[in-house]
Amino acid sequence: MSRRGENIYKRKDGRWEGRYIKARNEEGKIVYGYVYGRKYTAVKQRLAELKVRYITSYGSLKIYExxxxxWLWFWLNGPMRGRIKVSTYSSYQxxxxxxxxxxxxxxxxxDLRTAEIQEFITYLEELxxxxxxxxxxxxxxxxxxxxxxxxxxxLKNPCQNIVLKKNDAQEVRALTREEQRWLEKVxxxxxxxSAVLLALYTGMRIGEISGLKWSDIDFDNKRIAVNRTLYRTNAVEKGRKTQVIIDSPKxxxxxRMIPIAxxxxxxxxxxxxxxxxxxxxSCRGSYAEPRLINYRFKKLLIGTELTSIHFHMLRHTFATRCIEQGVDIVTVSKLLGHSSTKMTLDVYADSMWENRMEAITRIDRQLESD
Structure with a gap:
């Protein structure tokens, strides 16, 4: 029999059982939690701890059954649907x-716990x-x-405090000057x-080039406005596998604005x-989507020694040429449309090695002259 107000009972198996209010479900009904033990005093102490914990923290929690x-489909098609772009929705899905x-x-x-999410991360790493x-x-x-x-x-997000490996080092391969000269000539x-020349002299992404209109180019002021991007993504609507999206930059x-040489x-x-x-x-009077630009690019390289290069390397080449000419990292970052200079530094750190060596050499010469 329970002692008054304690909610501790002696079970038929000889153990003591303590009951406490854990939370309330979406209908407002009480959800109970239980604690068991062989000793009455141990159950009483543990029950007191849990009561304090759940009264202060979990008491008003609405249990999602x-x-x-x-929950993921509710979240994606409910709160998130109107806040994200079609491409983001597709990638999340x-x-x-x-x-x-x-x-x-x-x-x-x-019931989802941090330990299970950590196991999930390990599973992804094994893939x-x-x-x-x-x-x-x-x-x-x-x-x-x-x-x-x-x-x-x-009460809290079980994804907190998840341990992840550091990002893989990004390997950036830019065309050599000789390769670039040959590609420009062709x-x-x-x-x-040519989409190739646009990429080599503006650093624009392939989707940005695909969506570029003549009206975006201000010839008088010598600048290009990057106003939209064009891409093919998984279709959201049923009955279609993919769809072309023309949207503002992500x-x-x-x-951004890019000066024209x-x-x-x-x-x-x-x-x-x-x-x-x-x-x-263009293609047939309309836009040329990225995969068509890629196809044309690969066709251009057939029979050459450059068949292993891909279109995105042209953007890397533009950035590398800028760095080689001593353009500061903030300017390079702005030209590329990066969200931060840290991103630019992470990608092009190796490309800047010669500039750093030159800086050290200049300092050394100054010290010698002094």
Whole structure:
């Protein structure tokens, strides 16, 4: 029999059972927690600790009875749907379906623990997924669970304090000057405007080049406005596998102005005279999507020793040439549309080695002259 007000009972198996109010479900009904022990005093002490803990912290928690899978789809198609771009929605959907659900999907939201998420990270590492991809998957999970905390379904986010490996070092390969000269020579022979030359002399991303219109180029003031990006992504609507999206740049820093070099200006003016499309790089009077630009690029390289290079290397080449000419890292970062100079430094640290050596040499000469 229980002592008055204690909620501690003697069970038939000889153990003592203590009961406390753990939380309330979405209907407001009480959810009880239990503690067991062979000794009455041990159960009483543990029960007192739990009562204090749950009265101060969990007392108003609204228990979500569904699984993590159910919560993720609610979060993605509810709170997040109107706040993210179609491309972001598509990538979140892919990470949830391909990685998170097979391992964690059937666990109840309220039962999800940090240890299980750490096991999930280990599982992803064993699949040889890059550390940057693992971080992006965890970002989706963490964001969804933050919403659960905000909605009072969880006291804290179990993704906190998760240990991740450092990001893989990014290997940047730029074209040599000789390779660039050859590629420019071949590209100049193209009848229509070349995406290759735009990438080499502006550092624009392939999607930005794909969405570039003649109206974005201010020839009088010698500058290009990066106002949109074009990409193909997984279709959100049923019945379609993929869809082309034309949208504003993903980040504020990606929407930028890029000065036009004199030679590039002359080249673009000449191509504009012959163009019948509003898009600078066109196909049948309309835009040329990134995969078509990539196809044309690979076709250009057939029969050469450069078949191993990819289009994004042209952006790296532009940045590397800037650094070689002593352009400061802040300016390079702005030209590339990076969100921070740290990102630029992380990617192009090796490219800047010669500049750093030159700086040390200058300091050494100054000391000798003094």
């Amino acid at each position: 569904g699984t993590l899978e159910q 892919l990470r949830i379906r391909k990685y998170i659900l097979p391992f964690l999907g059937q666990i109840k939201l309220i 040889h997924i890059s550390s940057s991809s693992i971080r992006s998957i965890l970002t989706v999970l963490k964001s969804a669970l933050n919403q659960a905390v905000t909605d009072n379904h969880l 590209s100049l022979k193209e009848p229509n405007c 980040t504020k820093s990606s929407k 004199g030679n590039l200006k002359g080249y673009l003016l000449e191509k504009r005279k012959k163009s019948t499309s509003e898009y600078v790089i």
